[in-house]
Amino acid sequence: MSQAPNGDFQSxxxxxxxxxxxxxxxxxxxxxxxxxGVGEVLTGVLSGRDPARLSVLGDVPRLKRLxxxxxxxxxxxxxxxxxxxxLISLGRVYPGWAGLCYVMAGLLAYKHGGYLRASELLRxxxxxxxxxDASQFSALYLGQVVTRVEVAERIEVPVLFSEESVFLxxxxxxxxxxxxxxxxxxxxxxxPSLPSALARxxxxxxxxxxxxxxMCTEGLLNTDDLSAALLLIRARSQRARGDFESAQTALKEVxxxxxxxxxxxxxxxxxxxxLALDQGRRTLTPRSKRPAPPAELETLEVIxxxxxxxxxxxxxxxxxxxx
Numbered sequence: 409m410s411q412a413p414n415g416d417f418q419s420x421x422x423x424x425x426x427x428x429x430x431x432x433x434x435x436x437x438x439x440x441x442x443x444x445g446v447g448e449v450l451t452g453v454l455s456g457r458d459p460a461r462l463s464v465l466g467d468v469p470r471l472k473r474l475x476x477x478x479x480x481x482x483x484x485x486x487x488x489x490x491x492x493x494x495l496i497s498l499g500r501v502y503p504g505w506a507g508l509c510y511v512m513a514g515l516l517a518y519k520h521g522g523y524l525r526a527s528e529l530l531r532x533x534x535x536x537x538x539x540x541d542a543s544q545f546s547a548l549y550l551g552q553v554v555t556r557v558e559v560a561e562r563i564e565v566p567v568l569f570s571e572e573s574v575f576l577x578x579x580x581x582x583x584x585x586x587x588x589x590x591x592x593x594x595x596x597x598x599x600p601s602l603p604s605a606l607a608r609x610x611x612x613x614x615x616x617x618x619x620x621x622x623m624c625t626e627g628l629l630n631t632d633d634l635s636a637a638l639l640l641i642r643a644r645s646q647r648a649r650g651d652f653e654s655a656q657t658a659l660k661e662v663x664x665x666x667x668x669x670x671x672x673x674x675x676x677x678x679x680x681x682x683l684a685l686d687q688g689r690r691t692l693t694p695r696s697k698r699p700a701p702p703a704e705l706e707t708l709e710v711i712x713x714x715x716x717x718x719x720x721x722x723x724x725x726x727x728x729x730x731x
Contacts, residue, residue: 583610
């Protein structure tokens with residue numbers, strides 16, 4: 409997790425950049441997941457693109473006329489391939505482009521759900537240097553490639569081709585493979601943002617690093633579904649540490665915003681019920697507002713009657729004394 413030189417933890421969710429590679433995240437549900445899948449297929453058919461290819465925001469960028477043969481081959485492989493092998497083969501033919509070929513092949517494998525192969529390709533691509541021509545091609549043509557990355561359970565974020573898209577996809581692959589520590593290492597160097605914070609805190613929570621989760625989400629408010637999902641992780645870490653009051657505060661913040669995803673609100677209500685059980689309560693009503701048991705009510709009624717009888721007796725005594 410991010411830590412300042414003085415030892416204090418820094419915010420990992422507050423992105424100060426004017427432009428980020430992230431598009432609006434969303435919560436995946438069984439119904440929505442099915443609808444999104446059908447929608448992607450329909451969009452691909454209507455636009456003339458195979459949905460098995462890498463996704464592109466808008467139209468495929470047109471290749472410049474005087475491009476080199478390497479650029480032409482890479483452009484065709486990136487925007488028409490449905491299998492990573494074509495990109496891998498291209499990397500063998502042009503070693504200076506190999507790193508970029510492996511990364512794009514890894515993102516394609518990730519889109520198809522091949523987490524093991526995707527992790528191998530992404531890691532190999534990240535450790536292979538590319539030449540200037542490949543770097544220029546990446547800057548000119550790959551900025552519209554978008555990868556939908558799962559940064560936390562059921563939380564997906566479309567990310568334009570960038571450092572974040574590669575490392576977040578790698579972190580998800582590693583989580584799926586049970587390599588949680590490696591997943592955390594993959595995202596600790598990313599710039600602060602809600603998606604990267606979700607990926608970090610998801611891995612840290614799985615490792616039992618609850619103090620880190622709490623410290624790194626200090627001051628977080630529910631401004632959108634990504635922040636609400638991060639607040640849920642914060643509340644669960646606080647609950648695991650036995651800080652029930654702070655956990656209750658975090659869950660209350662999740663429920664405060666009315667437009668919060670229904671799935672996240674339901675999760676917050678479930679966590680609130682579990683929190684009440686941990687505290688030995690049978691209802692969600694705070695102890696101070698719970699009605700008194702029947703035995704206590706009877707005692708209170710007796711006290712009230714005694715007080716009323718005493719008041720009447722004192723009034724009668726004053727009247728007799730006055731006579």
